[in-house]
Amino acid sequence: MTFDAVVNLLRQRFGAERITTSQFRDNQRIHIPADKLHGIMECLHRVAGFDLLTELSAADYLHYPDARDRYGVWYVLDNTQSGERIVVKTWVNDPEPTLASVYHLWNGADWMEREVYDMYGIVFEGHPDLRRILLPDEFSAYPLRKDYPMRGKGERHNFPAITRAQS
Amino acid sequence: MTKLDQLANWCRKNSLWPMPFATACCGIELMATGASRHDIARFGAEAMRFTPRQCDLMIIAGRIVMKMVPVMQRIWLQMPEPKWCISMGACASSGGVFDTYAVVQGMDRFIPVDIYVPGCPPRPEQLIQAVIDLQEKIQQTGTLKGREFEQRQTLEGPVALPLTALRPADLIVAPGNYLTATRQNSH
Numbered sequence: 479m480t481f482d483a484v485v486n487l488l489r490q491r492f493g494a495e496r497i498t499t500s501q502f503r504d505n506q507r508i509h510i511p512a513d514k515l516h517g518i519m520e521c522l523h524r525v526a527g528f529d530l531l532t533e534l535s536a537a538d539y540l541h542y543p544d545a546r547d548r549y550g551v552w553y554v555l556d557n558t559q560s561g562e563r564i565v566v567k568t569w570v571n572d573p574e575p576t577l578a579s580v581y582h583l584w585n586g587a588d589w590m591e592r593e594v595y596d597m598y599g600i601v602f603e604g605h606p607d608l609r610r611i612l613l614p615d616e617f618s619a620y621p622l623r624k625d626y627p628m629r630g631k632g633e634r635h636n637f638p639a640i641t642r643a644q645s
Numbered sequence: 646m647t648k649l650d651q652l653a654n655w656c657r658k659n660s661l662w663p664m665p666f667a668t669a670c671c672g673i674e675l676m677a678t679g680a681s682r683h684d685i686a687r688f689g690a691e692a693m694r695f696t697p698r699q700c701d702l703m704i705i706a707g708r709i710v711m712k713m714v715p716v717m718q719r720i721w722l723q724m725p726e727p728k729w730c731i732s733m734g735a736c737a738s739s740g741g742v743f744d745t746y747a748v749v750q751g752m753d754r755f756i757p758v759d760i761y762v763p764g765c766p767p768r769p770e771q772l773i774q775a776v777i778d779l780q781e782k783i784q785q786t787g788t789l790k791g792r793e794f795e796q797r798q799t800l801e802g803p804v805a806l807p808l809t810a811l812r813p814a815d816l817i818v819a820p821g822n823y824l825t826a827t828r829q830n831s832h
Contacts, residue, residue: 613747614712621746630746634711635754640718642757642797645728 479526479557481506484564487526492518507552507565515568516578519553523583528555528564531584536594540624549575549600570600579604597622646788654787657701657727658780661690664700664724666717669707671734671766683769688776697723702779703756706766708736709749721756727791729783731775732758735765757801 479487485508488497498509510518522528533554539545547569556563570577579602580587591602592611599620602608610617617633619626663685667675678685685691694700697720709717721730732753735741738761740750749755759782760775786793 626746628745634746634749637711637714637718637755639755639800640721640757641800642794645722645757 479560479562481562481564484508484522484526488518488521491521505565507567510566510568512568512570512577515580518566519578519580519583522555522564522566527557527559528562529584530556530558531580531586531590532556532563534580534587534590534594536598536600538598538622538624547571549598551577551594551600553580575600577602579608581605596620599623650788651784653789654784657787658783659689660692661688661702661729661776661779662692662694662700663690663702663704664697664720665693665695665704665706666720667704667706668709668713669734669736671706671737674766674769674772675704675706675733678769678772683773685769685773685776688773688780690776697721698725700724701728703728703730704733704772705730705737705752705758706733708741708743709752710747711749712747714749714752714755717752718755726794727787729759729779730757731760731762731772731779733762733772733775734767735763738763741765753801757797 485497485499488508488510492510492514496511496514500507500509531553534552536549536551539548539550549570550567551570552565552567554563554565568577575598577600579591581591581602581604588605588607589611591605592608594600595602595605595608596610596612597620609615613621619631619633621630665672665675667673677683679691679693690702697703701724703721703724705717721728732738732751736743736748737752738758740748744750752758753761760779762771762775764771
């Protein structure tokens with residue numbers, strides 16, 4: 479199924495005005511509303527045949543020129559039969575950015591959603607085990623948010639020191 | 646210092662057993678130091694063991710992130726006395742270029758360090774010089790029962806800056822303008 483056919487399929491099913499596209503070189507993107515994410519992903523998986531979730535990541539667009547929403551989340555999908563690839567991008571906002579989990583469609587989303595949650599605090603509803611993956615459990619912030627200080631909030635030095643006499 | 650202390654120091658300094666705590670590229674130089682070309686065996690420190698229970702010299706080679714600090718401290722505590730520590734390279738000594746939320750700005754904030762080796766990464770000759778300096782330190786200060794360690798009660802490394810000591814511009818680094826990547830100075 480070509481990119482145009484995928485876009486037409488989604489527009490028929492989910493409304494033409496809410497599905498937009500953009501392109502950067504050979505990177506063809508479909509922009510979808512966050513509340514339709516679950517249905518659209520299921521359609522892409524079951525009908526359009528995109529059976530591999532290659533990438534799931536996010537970015538914080540705080541202070542970004544011409545950005546209307548805070549967090550962009552994108553899904554790179556592959557059709558392993560035809561070799562086609564599309565990028566699906568959606569947007570979420572503060573407070574409590576929330577998206578539907580795609581774990582039940584592609585189990586590979588497990589760790590990727592956990593990493594996005596770890597770094598940006600975006601909650602994926604329906605994920606079976608949504609907890610931090612890279613940072614320690616007691617870490618209280620989301621460090622890749624742009625309003626998080628680059629040098630942290632003192633987490634890196636919040637440990638007891640061992641002196642010579644103690645060791 | 647007694648004659649027996651001196652004898653013990655002479656034995657210890659010529660038979661250091663390093664524990665290679667290599668977390669980054671400094672570890673490659675550490676391997677080169679142990680290999681035939683630079684040959685740390687000439688100074689009696691070739692017996693690298695990957696268990697802390699058999700070692701008496703911890704060589705921290707590389708950056709330490711906050712998740713690694715408890716591991717590093719536990720390994721240091723597992724080493725039997727007498728023991729020494731070399732902080733190898735800019736990252737282990739001061740955090741190096743990695744001034745981010747996760748990287749510790751010098752592992753001497755959390756465990757005691759005897760010798761610092763500058764460099765990014767240091768050449769094997771520098772590490773060998775550190776071993777020679779440490780040997781001299783052991784010969785001059787060591788005691789049979791480790792009394793010199795008991796005297797050092799206070800933390801030797803620097804302490805962390807309070808957050809209020811950092812300027813707001815140091816805390817927030819989101820660029821004000823993405824097109825020119827200039828920093829936004831006031832929030």
